[in-house]
Amino acid sequence: MEKILEIRDLHVEVEGKEVLHGVNLSIGRGEVHAIMGKNGSGKTTLSNTVMGHPKYKVLSGDIRLQGESILGLTPDERARKRLFLAFQYPVSIPGVTVAQFLRSAILSVRGGEIEPKNVRKLIKEEMAKLDIPDSFMTRFLNEGFSGGEKKRLETLQMRLLKPSMMILDETDSGLDIDSLKRVSEGVESLREKDKSILLITHYQRMLGYVKPDFVHVFIDGRIVKSGNAALALELEERGYEWLSGEKAN
Amino acid sequence: MSVSASPFLESRKQASQHLGQLTVPTIEQENYRFSPASNVNWNLSGNTSLAAMETPSQEEGELALLFVSGSTETLQGKPDCIFQALASVSDIPTSVAPKEPFSDDKYAQLSLAAWRNGIYLYVPAGKKIDLPLRALQEFRGEQANFRTIIDLGEDASVKLVDEYVGDARVVTGILQFHLAKNAVLEYSQVQRLSSQSQFFLRQDIQLAEGAKFEYTPLYLGASSGQLRSQTFLNGAAASFSVAGAARGSQSQHFDFWMDVNHPVPDTKSGIDFWFVMDDQSRAVFNGLVHIGKNGIGTDAYQKCKTLLLSDKAQVNALPKLIIQTDAVKCAHGASISSIQAEQVHYLQSRGITAAEARRMIVRGFTAPVVDRLPTLALHERIDALIAQKEKL
Ligand SMILES: Nc1ncnc2c1ncn2[C@@H]1O[C@H](COP(=O)(O)OP(=O)(O)OP(=O)(O)O)[C@@H](O)[C@H]1O
Numbered sequence: 080m081e082k083i084l085e086i087r088d089l090h091v092e093v094e095g096k097e098v099l100h101g102v103n104l105s106i107g108r109g110e111v112h113a114i115m116g117k118n119g120s121g122k123t124t125l126s127n128t129v130m131g132h133p134k135y136k137v138l139s140g141d142i143r144l145q146g147e148s149i150l151g152l153t154p155d156e157r158a159r160k161r162l163f164l165a166f167q168y169p170v171s172i173p174g175v176t177v178a179q180f181l182r183s184a185i186l187s188v189r190g191g192e193i194e195p196k197n198v199r200k201l202i203k204e205e206m207a208k209l210d211i212p213d214s215f216m217t218r219f220l221n222e223g224f225s226g227g228e229k230k231r232l233e234t235l236q237m238r239l240l241k242p243s244m245m246i247l248d249e250t251d252s253g254l255d256i257d258s259l260k261r262v263s264e265g266v267e268s269l270r271e272k273d274k275s276i277l278l279i280t281h282y283q284r285m286l287g288y289v290k291p292d293f294v295h296v297f298i299d300g301r302i303v304k305s306g307n308a309a310l311a312l313e314l315e316e317r318g319y320e321w322l323s324g325e326k327a328n
Numbered sequence: 329m330s331v332s333a334s335p336f337l338e339s340r341k342q343a344s345q346h347l348g349q350l351t352v353p354t355i356e357q358e359n360y361r362f363s364p365a366s367n368v369n370w371n372l373s374g375n376t377s378l379a380a381m382e383t384p385s386q387e388e389g390e391l392a393l394l395f396v397s398g399s400t401e402t403l404q405g406k407p408d409c410i411f412q413a414l415a416s417v418s419d420i421p422t423s424v425a426p427k428e429p430f431s432d433d434k435y436a437q438l439s440l441a442a443w444r445n446g447i448y449l450y451v452p453a454g455k456k457i458d459l460p461l462r463a464l465q466e467f468r469g470e471q472a473n474f475r476t477i478i479d480l481g482e483d484a485s486v487k488l489v490d491e492y493v494g495d496a497r498v499v500t501g502i503l504q505f506h507l508a509k510n511a512v513l514e515y516s517q518v519q520r521l522s523s524q525s526q527f528f529l530r531q532d533i534q535l536a537e538g539a540k541f542e543y544t545p546l547y548l549g550a551s552s553g554q555l556r557s558q559t560f561l562n563g564a565a566a567s568f569s570v571a572g573a574a575r576g577s578q579s580q581h582f583d584f585w586m587d588v589n590h591p592v593p594d595t596k597s598g599i600d601f602w603f604v605m606d607d608q609s610r611a612v613f614n615g616l617v618h619i620g621k622n623g624i625g626t627d628a629y630q631k632c633k634t635l636l637l638s639d640k641a642q643v644n645a646l647p648k649l650i651i652q653t654d655a656v657k658c659a660h661g662a663s664i665s666s667i668q669a670e671q672v673h674y675l676q677s678r679g680i681t682a683a684e685a686r687r688m689i690v691r692g693f694t695a696p697v698v699d700r701l702p703t704l705a706l707h708e709r710i711d712a713l714i715a716q717k718e719k720l
């Protein structure tokens with residue numbers, strides 16, 4: 080099985096404090112992995128580090144995308160290597176419209192394969208699939224968006240940028256039942272196209288749509304247990320306390 | 329052609345007398361506190377004429393382009409309107425009476441005494457001009473002094489984009505606006521002088537009942553300078569709205585001195601400035617809203633937002649209020665921020681380079697001002713000029 084994302088013994092520090100204490104994770108092509116874990120256990124730290132956020136300092140270990148270390152790459156270079164992160168808390172950028180932003184993003188990542196004149200049409204088509212109204216195009220990026228609207232916009236970007244490895248950091252949080260269905264279908268349909276997915280979630284419900292091949296439990300900056308889809312159900316029933324004594328894998 | 333002497337000849341004479349009597353302002357004076365020493369030549373003979381300039385071309389969406397080193401522009405299909413370059417007092421129609429403001433201001437008196445160019449725009453009562461007019465004034469030589477007169481009759485409306493370019497060491501100008509009842513003016517002022525230039529602009533804005541003035545100053549160029557603007561909302565329901573931006577780099581220095589007077593009931597003013605300051609540049613906002621004894625029902629605010637791109641850049645926001653009556657709505661505020669690492673990271677994670685991300689964020693910050701410019705061609709051109717100042 081070809082490895083798309085490999086994380087090896089990753090130690091990460093943020094604001095002078097070590098938050099990740101040796102994470103190991105290996106995701107093959109077309110696989111869906113889920114990470115579940117307590118608040119503050121370091122899940123977002125992991126996703127930000129993989130994306131290359133400058134605040135998160137890698138102390139040791141490696142992150143490899145399709146066999147090559149990406150530690151020396153800037154976030155935009157990683158994006159152009161078709162890595163995508165759907166943020167837990169997308170930031171707003173006043174004065175930059177969704178249309179301007181999406182256009183720049185698409186041309187930056189897929190400039191070689193899409194003609195500028197077709198970008199608008201592509202955006203419209205994908206917006207229709209996710210039931211995002213046209214009026215969003217002229218709004219400022221994430222400004223005044225509801226929690227659910229932000230998550231839909233993250234999903235839209237993911238579909239438009241055609242990543243081969245995508246990380247969804249609680250993209251299912253704060254979604255109503257219909258939105259969850261839309262977003263999940265949007266993600267699931269990408270899976271058919273042989274994409275690898277890392278889903279960070281607190282709930283079983285999205286995993287009902289996007290069936291994970293593996294489920295990992297994150298506690299205290301480490302993966303302490305891995306299993307199949309059944310583990311997610313078990314966690315939902317039993318919580319995390321019973322795992323507190325587990326050693327890192 | 330009238331043979332009687334223009335009243336503006338007399339006004340010139342008076343101004344040069346005032347000029348001689350007034351002392352040169354120093355930084356000890358409150359409103360000049362942040363204004364650096366000037367290179368102004370107070371001698372009237374210091375004024376140099378315009379050099380020939382490259383011919384600019386009209387842009388999409390414009391009705392007319394006046395380029396100020398000479399010709400009279402007649403607006404096609406608008407025979408009663410006048411849009412022309414001023415080179416001497418005889419260019420001002422004899423029907424216009426001088427109403428010279430700023431008798432206490434040496435810079436204003438210099439412009440009034442020594443001006444050699446400028447614009448005259450007249451839109452008669454009831455005339456509405458939809459497509460914007462543009463004037464491009466290029467200033468060259470040691471010192472250029474100009475005067476601009478804009479006069480709108482009742483219910484007239486027009487949009488004017490006024491651009492200042494060139495590398496004159498000093499530019500002084502006096503601008504006068506007179507809007508009759510219910511007249512509407514959208515006035516954009518783009519200052520993109522060379523980095524050698526200093527500017528001193530004085531503008532006087534008189535608004536009658538129901539008149540509406542939308543002012544969009546965009547200051548990009550020059551090494552330093554001061555804009556002193558005073559507005560009088562003389563009739564009920566008159567309104568004055570400012571959305572201005574300055575983009576500073578290196579040791580650039582912009583000083584906006586804005587006085588707004590609400591002497592009668594039920595008038596409205598709103599001032600918003602957006603400053604983007606890099607390197608050691610500095611912006612000063614010195615605002616005064618004065619609500620007179622009869623100014624009941626005034627609605628006024630002053631706001632100033634700054635994006636600092638360097639920790640050596642500075643901004644001084646000094647909004648002041650004088651309120652002599654009750655029952656008014658008045659607000660002021662100032663905020664300073666810098667580009668958020670989270671914002672840059674978000675854009676970068678979508679494949680956009682860090683430099684481009686910064687440009688987009690700055691662009692977004694000034695969008696409320698740039699988007700007020702009347703044509704798309706201008707939006708793009710000004711955005712590009714702002715982006716050029718971004719160092720990579
Ligand atoms: N940018 C940051 N600045 C300071 N501390 C941070 C930062 N990012 C993460 N941390 C700290 O690192 C720890 C892990 O946070 P992280 O956001 O990764 O947790 P999480 O597992 O994603 O939690 P949640 O389930 O609540 O989203 C927390 O103690 C948090 O306060």
Ligand SMILES: [Mg+2]
Nearest residue numbers: 122123124167
């Ligand atoms: Mg998190």
